[in-house]
Amino acid sequence: MxxxxxxxxxxxxxxxxxxxxxxxxxxxxxxxxxxxxxxxxxxxxxxxxxxxxxxxxxxxxxxxxxxxxxxxxxxxxxxxxxxxxxxxxxxxxxxxxxxxxxxxxxxxxxEAGEPQFPDYYIPADNTGMREISSLELAAEMGKGWNLGNSLEAIGGETAWGNPKVTKELIDAVKAAGFNSVRIPVAWSKFSNATEFTIDPEWMARVQEVVDYVIDNDMYALMNIHWDEGWMQPTFAQQEYVNNRLEKMWVQIALNFRDYNDHLLFAGTNEVMIEGDYGSPKPEYYQVQNSFNQTFVDAVRSTGGRNAYRNLVVQTFNTNIDHGVNFFELPLDETEDRLMVEAHYYDPYEFALREDEIITQWGANATDHSKTALWGGEAHVDAQFLKMKIKFIDQGIPVLIGEYGAIQKKAAENYSFLIDYHSYVTKSMTAHGLVPFYWDNGYAGDYGFALFDRNSREQIYPDLIKAITN
Missing domain, CATH: 2.60.40.10 (Immunoglobulins)
Incomplete structure (x- = not known):
């Protein structure tokens, strides 16, 4: 009483x-x-x-x-x-x-209830899904490369200036020493606006590109990318986004359910409030954490090999510090099959800002007026050590799904790009993180391209070696 x-x-x-x-x-x-x-x-x-x-x-x-x-x-x-x-x-x-x-x-x-399965569920099937830990699988992924600005281009695959992706391009990426390809995908242009039903032709095209990677005995990491920014991490949008996210991922997971463990799914990309780059409000990261949970639940609900597939979930804005401070690993009925994704573009002035002021980086810099005065080697190591302690030491792999620095006009910049990418990649690997270089296919000033996507030739062989070696 x-x-x-x-x-x-x-x-x-x-x-x-x-x-x-x-x-x-x-x-x-x-x-x-x-x-x-x-x-x-x-x-x-x-x-x-x-x-x-x-x-x-x-x-x-x-x-x-x-x-x-x-x-x-x-x-x-x-x-x-x-x-x-x-x-x-x-x-x-x-x-x-x-x-x-x-x-x-x-x-x-x-309280807990008896498991209930949707109509599309099939019993778990571990065929082709090796009994190795997620850390062991992550170690096999080696160096990764991004097929940027292609399948996630708003308006269609060639809308942002890149040609259609070919098997020959992926062959060239493999030959250069990369063992994994991250495939950013936007699905909304090719889906129903109310029920979010994905166009079968677009699904088939994405699958064709995934097959280019898998057939090369490489790892493919496929996501839902920015996709016109509908994943707003607010309480006002939470129900809508989770509903849309679930419906899309169920369709994607069903289509790729029979693939082996060389295919990984990544739930989202850089979820954030546009223009708000500070420490997130509790509302923001709580809602982002719910997106991760919805993604995991949707994929697992399809059964089959998806019951054992490695899934990749993102920190808020794929930021390392936000991951250390605010990230919560989703609940998963499958043990040891989750990985965490963050991105790295530090220091911004060298890596992303389009100017000719900051063109040097690191210990070999000769003119400190041309450096960012932060984000050097010690910062690199400290950031990756945080992720190692927070996640890897606890048995949770970490992927740096994007990193890199743009090519600037100054002739001196190229040698510092090599220094930057060599050091950053080595530090990731030494700390147990899996690196994925961001390549947007643009080889002009302030571009990231390593390969000519028309000829499939290497544009910067020394830069590629700095990453793959």
Missing amino acids: NNPFKFLVRLFVLSLILFSCGEKEDPVTFLVSTTELQFGPAEKTLEVTLTSNQQWQVEMNASWITVIPNQGNGNAKISITTAANYANEIRTTVLNIRFGVIIQPIKITQ
Whole structure:
């Protein structure tokens, strides 16, 4: 039986009366209707009533929970929704409501239910999926190369100036010493706007390119790329994005379900709020974490070899520091088959900024007025060490899905590009990370291209050797 006295204590323990300079001020009130919620295994929403005359904010990291709204000023009802839990394990978490220096925890418990399978599910099949750890598979991936600005080009494969991808191009990439190809893909131009049904012809074209890689005994890493920026990490867009993400990944996973473990899926790309490059709000990384969970659940729901496939999930904005500070690994019914992706373009002034001011990098720089004065060798090693400690040492592989520096006009720049790519790639490898050089196919000023995609010839053999060696 509930104790009425305990309930009253719980309800009013956070009601405070503040005094300033000996004068009585208006009471500061912060009340919660409950401090514990219990959910069944099915998706469900429960409400908690807040009584407050001040600002408050919800703090929570569990990707299987959605809270709307997550902050406010004054009285409110917050809706707490749990995703379905059919993983045979009860799960618990604590949701904190912060009011100034006061934190009121709400314990959340969700029961587990018997697994339920959709119509398209087939029993798990490990044929062609070797019994090696994800770290061992990552080590086999070697040096990676990006097929950038092709299949993710808005408007179609050749819309951004590159020719159609050919098997001969992938053969040339393999011959140059790369063993993995990251294939960025945009699906929306070739999908239904309401049901997100992917055009079979586009799916077949993507599959054709994937086969170029797999047939070369290379690893293929395929994602949903920027794709017109519909993956906005806000509570307002969370339900829409997760629904769209799930429907697309189920289709993709079903189409590629029979591929062996040389094919990996990556859920998203650089999920962020455009123009906001600072430390993310809790809302942003909580929603991004939910995208990762939706991706994993969607792929696993298809069964077959996808039950064992290695899946790659992203840090917020694929940023290393955000990964160390805010990333939460999704729950996965398959053990040891998740990898983490981040990107590296430090220092920005040398790697990405299109000017002729910062053209030198590293210990061999001769003119410090032409260096960024940060982002040198010590910074490189420190960033990759963070990822090693946070993930690799815990048995979770890390892919640097993009890195590189643009080619600038200054003649001196080329030697420093070689220094940069040689050192950065060696440091990644030494720390156990898998590098994927970003090649956008553009060989002009401020481009990243290593290969001429028409002739398939190497444009910068010394730069390629700096990476592959």
